[in-house]
Amino acid sequence: MGTTVEVKDGKNVILKFAMNWDGNIVLNTYLNDVEKNYTFSHKGFFRESFVLTDEKGSELLVMNPNIQWRSLIYEYQITTSEILETFEEKNILLLISLHCANNYMSMMAGMGI
Structure with a gap:
């Protein structure tokens, strides 16, 4: 794995994530003394999501990027599952997923893809 990013509440790590060897991003949350693991992955080539x-392996959310050519900013259509809607950590997972998608799109733009 590459660089690991940690999100802390004071001194306590509440979330960490890193890109895996296969290009997926592995997320680990540590909320209320419970560890949960998630995978953020890229699908498709021309019709990306x-x-x-x-x-x-249950899908919690799907994000479809759409570039706004005037501002060169990506907007995302996000569809969440009923499962995710019940999660206490829903909001932090949404924010981290958005960060991961933006990071991935920036990385691909830098590679000329």
């Missing part, structure tokens, strides 16, 4: 899945 990103998917966040839980440990069981």
Whole structure:
């Protein structure tokens, strides 16, 4: 794995994530003394999307990027599952997923893809 990013609340790590060897981003949350693991992955080539899945492989959200050519900023259509809507950590997972998607798109733009 490459660089690991940690999100802390004071001194406590509440979330960390890193890109895996296969290009997926592995997320680990540590909220209320419970560790949960998720995978953020890129799907497609021309019709791109990103998917966040839980440990069981259930899709929690799908993000479809759409570039705004005037401002060169990506907007995302985000579809969440009923499962994600019940999660206490829903908001932080949404924010981290957005960060991961923007990071991935920046990386691909830098590579000329």
